[in-house]
Amino acid sequence: MKKLLNILFLLIAVGLYAQNEAAFQKGNQLYNEGKYLEAIEQYQSIIDSGMHSAELYYNIANANYKLNKIAPTVYYYEKALQLAPDDADIQSNLAFAQNMTIDAIDELPEAGFSRILNNWIGKLNYNSWARVAVLFSFVFVLTFITYYFGTRANQKRYFFILSFIALTMMILSTVFAFRQKTMDTNDQPAIVFAVETQAKTDPNFTSEQVFVLHEGTKVQVLQAFGDWKKIQIANGTEGWIPAEDIKEL
Structure with a gap:
């Protein structure tokens, strides 16, 4: 069957x-x-x-x-x-x-080191970094065992250094995996589909207007509340817009 x-x-x-x-x-x-x-x-x-x-x-x-x-x-x-x-x-x-979009929003500058680090981490996804961490953990165990049971001084020194490098790379890979996971979780892009939409200070139509967006603009979704979404635009400014005005990627 x-x-x-x-x-x-x-x-x-x-x-x-x-x-x-x-x-x-x-x-x-x-x-x-x-x-x-x-x-x-x-x-x-x-x-x-x-x-x-x-x-x-x-x-x-x-x-x-x-x-x-x-x-x-x-x-x-x-x-x-x-x-x-x-x-x-x-x-x-x-x-x-x-270039067809109306909104011209200056992108919030990112610190040089942070940008380089994020670009480097972004070369692999969360699962890939986790696999790299597992690989280095095996290398660490093998090299440390070889160091521990070694009899010659030069050999012990050599495998101690290798085990230390493997341990360092394992820790870094694990940190990168969790950082990539956090970046992926926080990355919730969306595109404005409304011809024009007003971003408000609070999730209701009577609140104060913060800025106006037009169709095609890319935003980041930060939070949802009822029929509203809290978004952030490229320059870091935040506001609430009706959920129907955007389409999440």
């Missing part, structure tokens, strides 16, 4: 893949014919089925760009960049899309 169920699931998966591949090719055809809205519908049907890829998000962003839809253009380029962060075409097109 279990084998039959596995075969059934496999057949369903193959069928879904074939269906999505056909929709993707149809979307590309419609895009090349200049039927951008119809192409978006084809791409969206793939997303709705639970399939995701950088190429899919890139294509739907291109179609929205052709329709001059700023917010979804930026949103889907950002989604594509999350899956392919080193893709030069996505980076270039995202830069063009961001």
Whole structure:
């Protein structure tokens, strides 16, 4: 029975893949014919089925760009960049899309050492840093055992130094893993989809206005309260806006 169920699931998966591949090719055809809205519908049907890829998000962003839809253009380029962060075409097109936005917000400067450290830590994800820490823990155990049971002075000195280096790298990798985890948890970007939205000091419409944002601007979500989201913009200023005015990445 279990084998039959596995075969059934496999057949369903193959069928879904074939269906999505056909929709993707149809979307590309419609895009090349200049039927951008119809192409978006084809791409969206793939997303709705639970399939995701950088190429899919890139294509739907291109179609929205052709329709001059700023917010979804930026949103889907950002989604594509999350899956392919080193893709030069996505980076270039995202830069063009961001030039379409109205808001010009100066980015809060980050201290030199902190920026370098975060960039270095960001080269690996949380799980990768954890695996590096485990690897160095094994190296530490092996080198320390060799040092402890060594008989020659030069050999003991050599493996003591190696064990100390391995221990240091294990501790650093563990710290980096937790820092990366914290960075990932705190990183909750979103794109403004409202044509214009007012950020308030408190989560209600009667509170004082802090600033105004327009579609396509990227923000960080800090907190949720009812139908409101507390956000932070690039210069560090915070405010509350209606949750329906943004779409989280």
